[in-house]
Amino acid sequence: MVGYAFMGAAHSHAWRTAPRFFDLPLAPRMAAVAGRDPERVAAAAAKLGWDSSETDWRRLIERDDIDLVDICVPGDMHAEIAIAALEAGKHVLCEKPLANSVAEAERMTAAAEAAEARGAFAMCGFSYRRTPALSLAKRLVESGALGPIRHVRAQYLQDWLTDENAPLTWRLDKSKSGSGSLGDIGAHIIDAAQWISGANVTGVSALTETFVKERPVGGDFVGLGGHGGADGPKGPVTVDDAAMFTARFSDGAVGVFEATRFALGRKNAMRLELNGSKASLAFDFEDMNSLWFYDAADEPNAGFRRIQATEPEHPYTGNWWPVGHGLGYEHGFTHQAVDLVEAIANGERPAPSFADALQVQRVLAAVEASAGDESRWTAV
Numbered sequence: 001m002v003g004y005a006f007m008g009a010a011h012s013h014a015w016r017t018a019p020r021f022f023d024l025p026l027a028p029r030m031a032a033v034a035g036r037d038p039e040r041v042a043a044a045a046a047k048l049g050w051d052s053s054e055t056d057w058r059r060l061i062e063r064d065d066i067d068l069v070d071i072c073v074p075g076d077m078h079a080e081i082a083i084a085a086l087e088a089g090k091h092v093l094c095e096k097p098l099a100n101s102v103a104e105a106e107r108m109t110a111a112a113e114a115a116e117a118r119g120a121f122a123m124c125g126f127s128y129r130r131t132p133a134l135s136l137a138k139r140l141v142e143s144g145a146l147g148p149i150r151h152v153r154a155q156y157l158q159d160w161l162t163d164e165n166a167p168l169t170w171r172l173d174k175s176k177s178g179s180g181s182l183g184d185i186g187a188h189i190i191d192a193a194q195w196i197s198g199a200n201v202t203g204v205s206a207l208t209e210t211f212v213k214e215r216p217v218g219g220d221f222v223g224l225g226g227h228g229g230a231d232g233p234k235g236p237v238t239v240d241d242a243a244m245f246t247a248r249f250s251d252g253a254v255g256v257f258e259a260t261r262f263a264l265g266r267k268n269a270m271r272l273e274l275n276g277s278k279a280s281l282a283f284d285f286e287d288m289n290s291l292w293f294y295d296a297a298d299e300p301n302a303g304f305r306r307i308q309a310t311e312p313e314h315p316y317t318g319n320w321w322p323v324g325h326g327l328g329y330e331h332g333f334t335h336q337a338v339d340l341v342e343a344i345a346n347g348e349r350p351a352p353s354f355a356d357a358l359q360v361q362r363v364l365a366a367v368e369a370s371a372g373d374e375s376r377w378t379a380v
Contacts, residue, residue: 001033002057002081003072004044006224007095008033011070011125012048014333021319022338025345031066034059057081061088068344071095074176075183079104082122082354086115091344092122093336097187097364098357100178105354105361112354123340123350124357126191128270130335132327133291135315136307137272137281138196140293146276149197152247152255153273154189156181157266160225161241164212167219167228172237180239182208183364185270186259190363191352192272199251201363203379206245206370210237211262245367268329280304289326 001008001015015028033050034057035041045053060066061084068091071081078099085092092112099105112122128134140146158181160166170176171184179186194200216228217235242260249255263269270285282292282304292304310326312318316335320327343350362380370378 001030001050001070001072002035002060002077004033004035004041004048005072007072007125008044009048010127010330010333011072011093011337012050013330014337015070016049017330017334018337018341021334024338024341026341028337028341032060032063058084061085061090067091068093074170075100075178076176079108082108083111086111086120086122089115089118089120091120091340093125093340094122094354094357095125096191096357096360097178097183098124098354098361100183102358102361102365105358109354109358116349119347121340121344121348121350122354123336123343124352124354125333125336126188126195126352126357126360127332127336128188128192128285129195129352130316130332130339131285131288132315132317133283133289133307133309134192134196134272136291136309137274137283139315140279140281141196141198141274141276145279145295146274146281147278149199149249149251149253149274149276151273151275152193152197152249152253153271154193154255154257155269155271156185156189156259157263157269157271158185158261159264159266160223161212161261162264163225163227165216165219165228165230166225168215168217168235168237169225171224172215172239174238177239179364179368180208180210180237180241180243181259181261182240182243182367184259185261186243186257186367187360187364188270189257189259189272190360191356192270193255193257194249194359195352195356196272197249197251197253197274199249199253200359201247201255201366201380202250203377204245204247204363204366204370205375205377206243206367207375208240208243208368208371210239211241213237240371243367243371245370247363288329 069085219228247255
């Protein structure tokens with residue numbers, strides 16, 4: 001694994017946990033984690049369960065005892081690491097968004113397709129797909145329960161940047177992150193909306209906004225943000241704080257998307273609602289074990305009914321706890337590891353593939369282009 005911070009910890013937990021709750025056809029061994037600081041990466045290896053540490057990610061690719069490289073670093077490093085690993089015959093798991101540009105994502109996708117012909121596979125880490133309630137939503141759409149989809153509404157609302165003195169992290173530097181709320185959290189709802197509906201976004205009209213133009217360059221870093229000194233040196237914020245767009249889908253549906261890190265009181269409200277001709281469904285990650293479903297064939301006053309997605313027949317849940325004992329954020333990463341290992345063992349392309357992630361990247365680029373051109377309608 002390359003990187004050991006927030007995502008590195010989540011992925012490490014997944015690799016440790018997956019073989020203990022699921023019967024996997026291959027046994028993951030956590031061989032090495034890479035980071036630039038020798039003391040910190042060694043400490044991370046010991047804490048997170050890795051056998052060894054490296055200070056150069058290239059050493060992971062050179063090692064014969066490593067078959068898969070898991071990329072958990074900022075977006076500006078994704079393309080170089082992923083392409084090198086795939087060309088060396090390693091399988092790759094890369095965090096989202098796939099890259100910082102469509103051109104990079106295209107090169108990564110081409111490398112993945114070439115590697116696949118040699119038996120090496122690549123997956124992009126859109127972990128929310130593995131939330132049981134959202135996977136159940138996908139099943140319902142595929143079964144025809146909703147009929148043709150007419151509306152898609154997607155939101156990802158957080159509030160960790162509302163403090164104007166939150167410090168200037170890499171997520172606020174376009175050269176490292178590619179974009180702000182758009183790529184960081186907007187990418188998740190784009191992927192989820194396309195995956196569950198079964199249709200791609202074909203065009204957008206967008207606007208973005210940066211509410212706080214400068215932030216402290218130092219301070220106390222806590223979680224994703226923290227607090228910096230109001231009187232100390234500041235640096236420019238070069239990404240969006242919020243992004244909103246309307247969209248058309250390839251199946252004729254229309255959509256509304258919103259991503260922001262300035263929604264006070266919303267901690268991780270990743271929300272999705274689909275309205276079809278026969279039924280509707282709704283989901284909010286802040287109530288992640290529930291899926292809400294409305295069937296037009298029910299009594300008119302029945303309203304939405306809550307499906308508690310903890311039954312053994314629901315996706316992934318049969319490998320965990322008794323009915324009603326809910327899962328958490330970390331379980332999506334475990335399910336991601338399970339699906340990747342099974343795909344590799346079966347010689348099948350894992351999903352979401354780099355090609356799937358490239359489609360998301362093209363939507364992100366269209367949103368930025370539209371927002372930079374007075375919200376002009378922009379094809380994907």
